[in-house]
Amino acid sequence: MPSNKSLRFHTRVIHAAQSPENWDGATIAPISQTASHLHPTAENLSSTFGGKTTDHIYMRLTNPTNRVLEEKMSLLEGGKGAVAMSSGMAAITNACMALLRAGDEFVCGNSLFMSTYVLFANVFKKYGITAQLVESTDLEALESAINDKTRFIYLETIGNPKLDVPDLARAAEIAHNHGLPLLVDNTLATPYLCRPLEMGADVVIHSTTKFLSGHGDATGGIVIDGGNFNWNKERYPDFQPFIDRKGPLAYLDKVWREHHINFGTTQAPLHSYLTMIGLDTLAIRMERYTQNAMQVANFLKERPELTWINYPGLEESPSHQTAVKQFDGKGFGGVIAFGLRDQKTCFKFIDNLQLIYHLANLGDCKSLVIHPYSSQYLSFPEDTRQELSITSDLIRMSVGIEASEDICEDLARSLDSLS
Ligand SMILES: Cc1ncc(COP(=O)(O)O)c(C=O)c1O
Structure with a gap:
């Protein structure tokens, strides 16, 4: 198999993360429909809990079918890792919550999917978190809204339903000049049209329910970490244990360990399977x-x-x-x-x-x-x-x-x- 990078997108979208040799020769990732996984020894389970193996423990934590989708989406977006979740909203919630504590703020374009708007403007507000909404394509307004309490910048590649397209490279530059990460919901563009990480964004989020699955048959979401952002101690004081554990993938570890697992936003393996069938024709x-x-x-x-x-x-x-x-x-x-x-x-x-x-x-x-x-x-x-x-x-x-x-x-x- 040629390396992922040497293949064109049309080929990569089909062959990325394929592993028939580990699937008894199956050409589609099997649906691993089990809540929990056997461990041969107590030592093995303890090591897995300690993060020393990548074995699976329990579906709410990880699942073999979901892991294939995570690898595939990470390769397609040019990320370093991903976590699949039960819906786009689960992915957005976890991606943001991993960066926020009461009293924090973030700046986002006002061209947002309906539930994202409700989450940002109403739900987060109840927990003392403020979303500073600005015109999505007005990058001067975006920069002006940044202050000491800001934790990240959030944009949709193509706003739903306003269909405006912010300049992501410029937005990433502004975010980085202020020591902030840029999070991008790439649902409407998909990695076929646009790969925000290549333009400087730090995190990409998808509702896989839409174009990625393409058949209106499975809800899902995913958070993809570019793995390049420097999570400095002053602005992100609770990152240290995750940095110690996972280095450049500290953010993804935080999203997974602190939020995905504990909020229980588990993706059903059948939905990952259906999404991957959809991806073949993306x-x-x-x-x-x-x-x-x-x-x-x-x-x-x-x-x-x-x-x-x-x-x-x-x-x-x-x-x-x-x-x-x-x-x-x-x-x-x-x-x-x-x-x-x-x-x-x-x-x-x-x-x-x-x-x-x-x-x-x-x-x-x-x-x-x-x-x-x-x-x-x-x-x-x-x-x-x-x-x-x-x-x-x-x-x-x-x-x-x-x-x-x-x-x-x-x-x-x-x-x-x-x-
Ligand atoms: C741009 C965008 N992001 C996120 C979502 C939420 O996705 P889901 O319905 O999978 O939770 C949607 C849903 O329409 C959307 O259009």
Whole structure:
């Protein structure tokens, strides 16, 4: 097998972390469906608890199937290690909590997935932690919000559902100038379009539920550690035991040992298995999502029923230039946001679709739409919705890999019915 680094992404995504010789010749990582693992001697179990072996103990700690996904995702993102968890939100919670104590602050872009926003703005607040929200692409505002209490910077590669694209290399530079790590939720871009660690970010987080699994069949999340950040004693006083134990992987050890294990955010091995089957086709699916999304965006922008449209692939999108630079000309992802006259029109449009599914998810093979204002953001106060650009005329569409003609025909049929 050639080394991982010499292989192109399309090959790597299939062959990374493959180990048939350890799987009785199986070409897919077996599902290791066991809560606990036998140990031959008391000495062996004691050594494993002491971190002297990498044997498995108990599913909440580690699992052989999950470990393959962790190795694979770490290789694809260019990290030094990863921990798989039960959902994207579990990954975000653990990734942040490992850096925070009561009284701390962090700075994040305000273009955030709905539950991430609730976690940051409402839940953390109850524990004395303050999220300083700034416009995601306004890096001057981001820098100005940093103070002595700041512990990290947090951004989404492509904000959901605003679809803005912050300059990650510049954000990493700002973070490092202040001795802070940059954490990036790379869910909408995937390592096919963008590898934040290569741009200077320190930690990458994914909801594997979306494009990585690609079939809407398994929830999951993962935290990937770049392993390069210097966790200095002044700002991160509780890191020392983890540094002593794991050196450059101190952060990941803290995420795993202190939070993942004790919060019980265990990933089901079946979900890791399904995610890895999805990963085999990630590169070709991403090619297709991005081609289809570009065609659908070009089709939609000509339709008179639309009051506005945003897709990073459109030249008129405020994030187009950053996206071109950051995604290496490989496309702009599969999610489009657009406006119709009002909420009533949005409902009619959704109800008249015949092919495109109406549900709360994205990154599936199938095309999906949702009206975020009346669903995910239903209970949000109006001023918060405005702050997050969740307007009552907004439709979010996740373009699938069907024939683009069929997607556009379904959209056209439904848009025609509005007049
Ligand atoms: C950008 C982003 N991050 C995180 C999540 C949360 O992932 P999960 O639903 O797997 O918890 C989502 C879910 O839609 C998302 O879009």
